[in-house]
Amino acid sequence: MPTVSVLKQQLFDLLGKNYTNEEFDELCFEFGIELDEDTTEEALKNNEEPQLKIEIGANRYDLLCIEGIAQSLNEYLGRAESPKYKLTAPTTKLIVDPTVAQIRPYCASAILRNIKFDAKSYASFIALQDKLHSNLCRNRSLVAMGTHDLDTMQLPVHYRALPPKDIKFVPLNQTKEFNGEELIEFYNQPEQKSNIGRFTHIIEDSPVFPVIMDDNDVVCSLPPLINSEHTKISMDTRNIFIDITATDKTKAEIVVNMLVSMFSRYCDEPFTVEPVTIESDHNGESRVCPDISERVMDVSIKYINSCLGLEQTPEEIAACLKKMSLKAVSSTENKDVMHVSIPITRPDILHRCDIMEDAAVGYGYNNLPKGEKLSNANFISTPLPINKVSDIFRAASAQASWVEVLPLTLCSHDENFKFIRVEDDGTKVVQLANPKTLEYQVVRTTLLPGILKTVKENRKHSLPIKLFETGDVVFKNEQLERKAYNERHWGAIYVGKNSGFEIIQGLLGKIMQTFRTNWLIDYGVSSSGRGYWIEEDKSLTTYFEGRGARIMFRSKEGEQAQQIGHLGVLHPEVMNNFDIPHAASYVEINAEVFL
Amino acid sequence: MSAFQLEVLKQLDILGEIKSTTAVFANVNPQDVLSVLNSLKAHGKLTYTKNETITYDLSEEGNNILNNGSHEVKLVQLINDMGKLQIKDVTSKLGPNGKVGQARAFKNGWIIKTKENELELSDKAKDPSAIVDETKDILEKIIKNEPIDNKIIADLKKRKLIIPKKNADFSVIKGPDFSLDLIKSETDVTSDMITSGSYKDAKFKPYNFNSQGIDPQSGALHPLNKVREEFRQIFFSMGFTEMPSNQYVETGFWNFDALYVPQQHPARDLQDTFYIKDPSKSDLPEDKVYMNNIKAVHEEGKFDSIGYRYNWKAEESQKLVLRTHTTAISAAMLHKLAKDPKPTRLFSIDRVFRNEAVDATHLAEFHQVEGVLADYNITLGDLIKFMEEFFAKMGVTGLRFKPTYNPYTEPSMEIFSWHEGLGKWVEIGNSGMFRPEMLEPMGLPRDLRVLGWGLSLERPTMIKYKVQNIRELLGHKVSLDFIESNPAARLDEDLYE
Incomplete structure (x- = not known):
């Protein structure tokens, strides 16, 4: 969830009341935002203005600046009406060249005429662009915006895509002219990596770069990177040209609407916006922009009441919705229907369920009547079968005096293979594409690495150390939709001065006996019924030579015996790889055979 | 005896x-x-x-005196026999003790010295038989254990005639x-006593009850799994069936698209989600009608939604991820439910994965507790009441609900409870009604509303049992002593005393 910092006193002035933290907390809570931090104490020390850090919903772009937070809270408190946005007649055009189709096909635009900033509103204007860029615009990849001093531009404006070499301008806050190629090189320098350098990847491999130019071919901006020094705005700028370029048409509209709805309040005629005619015939996107008309969504009164467990009149519902900036009027044709007007500040409303939620917030979640409808009587609960099997393993192991551990599922490739002396044949293990550390490279295919790491962390514990885990390992399988599946395994270790092979073997016997499975002498020959035995397996390189065996299981009379796991004395190299100065024996089996 | x-x-x-x-x-x-x-x-x-007393034995010299008289008396008798005695002959006649006798005889005034360095009896000792041998008399008293003046005892000790002896x-x-x-x-009741009945006449040594017993050799279950079991029992008591959540690898489709998370949503960033390199890509879901519904509801809107209005890409759906929530499983279960829609209660408690930087409260893996409840025409008030009942079973009461945003629920409610120990409201879970854009593409009927809620298993465990660092709870850095000595987990047990 995004966090917005606002000046505490400025917000309280806008809300017409100096709230105590408790009161403000309460207000935020009921409205659905969260007071994260009040910097008053820190600010007083540093002689700064105290701020409030407010966490807002990730879909409420209208709350990304103080103007929007104050507007919404005032409407919620009944202190203000929703602004009525007005368009004047367009006076200029943004002419879109078909060449942009291959790089950044969509654009939007608007003009804020006769605006008057002060230091605070100017800072907020800049900050909102940053917030939009990093949230809705996905770090400028989907949408980028530029704001320009209209009075420096020769109109109309053009949006084109040009070869980088042909784009020449002095970028914002620089003195030297760059061409497109040089600019990429400049921003790819290490010192720019955390700044504009974060965005070069969006266009750098393209043969053409998008560019906004005025009618004299003076570059205004090179989206999504940088504006030009030439059209730079300041606190004193009176007329602002907004350019929006995008790969996502819907979000471009949202962004231009946010900028004009939040900042047209500072124009000489508040909430009035001058639109721009966009000429984009090649892709059918020609229009007058922005479109500030309110959407109307019809919603059933019965539906809202049914979801909220209320029996409100249309007027009562309308009053709740008004607190949330939504204007509802009853339909003249259908008594059950309300027409709800959704302002341009609320693109988060996609479905009538969003209106229903606002009706609930307007009413107050904590005021809703508590329902009594949900009885537990008609439901029969069942555990997941494999979890039931797991619990049998867990109880039996703990009863046999083993201690349950819970290592992580992710581990390094070495831990899952090299350190336990196993080759990766590429057929089993799921590998991660983008781990932040080497600790998480693969999803384990055996419980052993996690158990050994737990032993390593506890190697000063008194001996013997007896640990077990019942958990999932993951194997690849190309036949499946998800290309991989979990398998429940049980693994147990004995660590001591001696390897304790017969102790681990004894534990296995105890577990098998718990699952009604007896040991069969003579490697399964003595009986053709259910049972298990172990036989030496030289391919088990995790174990010391001549000390590793596979575990064979026959589930019932006439069934083929299958290998369900292995046990043995862990190879001294394995112990060394995990820095454990003791001897150990280990057993692991596939728990799913007992399903 | x-x-x-x-x-x-x-x-x-x-x-x-x-x-x-x-x-x-x-x-x-x-x-x-x-x-x-x-x-x-x-x-x-x-x-x-115990009364400790001291008695005295005679030394060899003392015994000699007792039997033969003291050195001074022996000297007097010798001088009496000889008349006179050269001082230089005292030692040769009486041995080394002669000098002691000489000194004491002088002291008693029994002998005098002539000018010729000879010893003579004084007038006092003219009749040696009348001389009282005090030393010998004292020693006689000593062996008879008669009370004697301390000064005399000290003198005898100094003269090494007596040896002190401690008597217990x-x-x-x-x-x-x-x-x-x-x-x-x-000391103990034995099987022999029981079979023979001898315990009836036996006397038993008293026990010292102010002592601890011997630690039994024991195994232990992991504390987090014990808390998990508490949650499972709460779910079972409310009629919930456990979901097959044993599927860590998910597709972009089930983990995100099905839940109406748009393909550009930040949750799908490499920063937040583990993507899978090998295997490289998933199949698309078998139910093509469903898949096309999902595409439509994202791309242009459907089921009365205006949609997100972007180009939905199958490749994005086919990316494999480690599931970021168990809601991916819930989605698959609800899709299955659409074939035979009816009131249903499902839950799971299992691992989820986030590509987050690890710190005291975050691990790349943790457990999500999730409940899903489908029923006809249920209300938000029903959800609130149900949450109160659910959390009351783990001893948490006095809930407050805060509006929040979740891509796949609307309305969405964060659940807060007052924490006495921390002295503040803490978020204990997230809940909501699943969006129609998630349910209707599956073919679920409109009036079958579905509530979902979730919380992490680790967070309430850490708060309840005051564990500061998640790595001390989950993963290989846990201390075995912590596991071995951890008491039973009882969520309904009040830990504030």
């Missing part, structure tokens, strides 16, 4: 009390007396107090179980 033990008891019986064992059992070694007293005391036959003397009275026989106290 030894003869001497019996003798002691008999004497005690006759005398009523024994004031001094050294007097009564003069011939018995005091060490043997003590050991017998101790053993009888342990049986409650008697109690005793005891005074003894009858104990609570005094009798003339002796039964041995037992």
